[in-house]
Amino acid sequence: MVGYTIRRILALIPLLLAVVTVTFFLMHAVQGGPFDSDRPLNEATRARLEEKYNLDGTLGEQYVHYMRNLANADLGVSFSNDRPVRAIIADRFPVSLHLGLYAFAFAITFGLVLGIVAALHQNGRWDYVTVFLSTVGAALPPFILAPFLVWTFALKLDWFNVLSSDYGPISVTDWSWIWHDMTHLQQMVLPTVALGFLPAAFIARVTRASMLEVLRQDYIRTARSKGLDHFQVVMRHAIRNALIPVLTIAGPIFAGLITGSFIIERAFSIPGLGRSFIESVINRDYGVIMGTTVFFAVIISVMNLLVDLAYAIVDPRIRL
């Protein structure tokens, strides 16, 4: 297991290098440069800017330069406001992260409870509710759910205020945002539901299928025949085994929620990292594009690794 983990971590290095390289050349292939705008700059200014941001060399030289900086954990600066990309990520990512965490908590709770209840009462009322919700949920991506939720709950019922949001003091080291969110719940509920509904539906469906499968196993019948009460059988024998497939999908879902929240960030005007990525792509702000992609790629790869390891811990039949 330790050997496997080390091998997987080592395999991440060439993978991430490839991600950096591909992104670098793709990004430079976008038409126009960071200093192209409707009114062309004069030549001297342009040359000075390009010299300042090390854009004056050939593409190869720029690549070597970027990689050398990256080796020193220097992600460069944003061309639009000269801020270090690391500071931008440190500022913006916690916003995306806590939105992702809430959505994940929502999806897991909602999905597990519905899935388990549905499987325990197969073809019952709750089962139909779950099947219905998980089917409809698959047809309602965030950008459709967001307008619907805003219109119903913010405009018609006036339960939540989505116009004025305050995301408070945000920093990586300062965890007071948890308290801040608790006191500003009204701005978190709708984005959380909009982002978490699709994965919740997915988790509910997987949990239901997996529970039904487990409940049919011989060891469940054995446990029942030995006189264990229903609750014990479900809690100790069924759920534990039924959760293994859910665990497999939970990792990618979590990574997806953290890195893919920019639609919701746009819909609810949340100043997260996804939004700054979109702005940077449109402005060809090379440093921010690279920084965000590399950062997200690291998160996704590490999540995948963690899921594989967790899988081996939960299911003793798997030997790594």
Next chain:
Amino acid sequence: MSTIAQPFDFTQQQVHTKQRGLWSQAFLRLRQNRLAVISGAVLGFILLLSVLAEAVPAVRRYDYDENNYSVIDQKPSTDHFLGTDNLGRDMWSRLLQGTLFSLKIGFLAEAVVVALGITFGMLAALGGKKTDQVVVWITDMAYAFPDLLMIILFRQVLFGRAWPIIGTGDPQLPGFSGVLIATVLAISFVSWVTVCRLVRGQILSLKQSDYVMAARSIGASQWRIVRVHMLPNTLSTVIVAVTFGIPTRIFAEAALGFIGLSVPAPFASLGTLVNDGYAKIYTNNLLVIWPCIMIAVLMLCFTFLGDGLRDALDPRTRK
């Protein structure tokens, strides 16, 4: 007189059932699934309606970019079935134009995805160990990228370039504008790896199956084995993947549209319609409701049809 046991006479005693092939059986089973049939019919209707709207002015009634400032933000009426937007453009016509655009993206991108996926999947499974390693490594790398971010980046790379396929001018292929092709390529470059993995896994398992071994042992050529035994057995997996793939591509395009990176105005796609409508949600909520309903209906229909196809094509799940 001793009677010798006669061999069972199959020609005489045969139970008469009509012989059916795989596809005909699958079609029969699909037809029994009422939800799938209805979904297929609804999809066909929407497709037909949107194609007709482009071809026949009487169906679209107004042009999608026709402004009429005397009828802005109208409620649905017999003049404007779905009302008008803030520039007095007819929503019925814009919705159908956007639907056609999104459907084109869905089908075309999925076609490219499947073509790339099957090619590389087969290459990996049949091309020897080295090739396999390279392809698997590429798919692993693709999984490390955040999907939508890569689609956005690819889209920016491809957008606004001249695509000299045949001559010059914008719609290089009739009905497929440059931005459509750029979006399709951006989506499919990111999405083909899933199909590739699927095909590779399927073919690797088929390679070990008895009938492929048998075919090889009687001297069938590699190409014949692939063509006659492997591809048809991979096809049902791929068809199901396609039905679930098309709505995923439409999602991707709609997400691009929602962040303002799809077709430029005044063209419409379902994503840009949601985006435009969402900005006006406080004044005229119908603008966002129509495209949302359309996307939801498309998604549901493709899901039901995909479920039906999966049940129909997989003989093991027969009831």
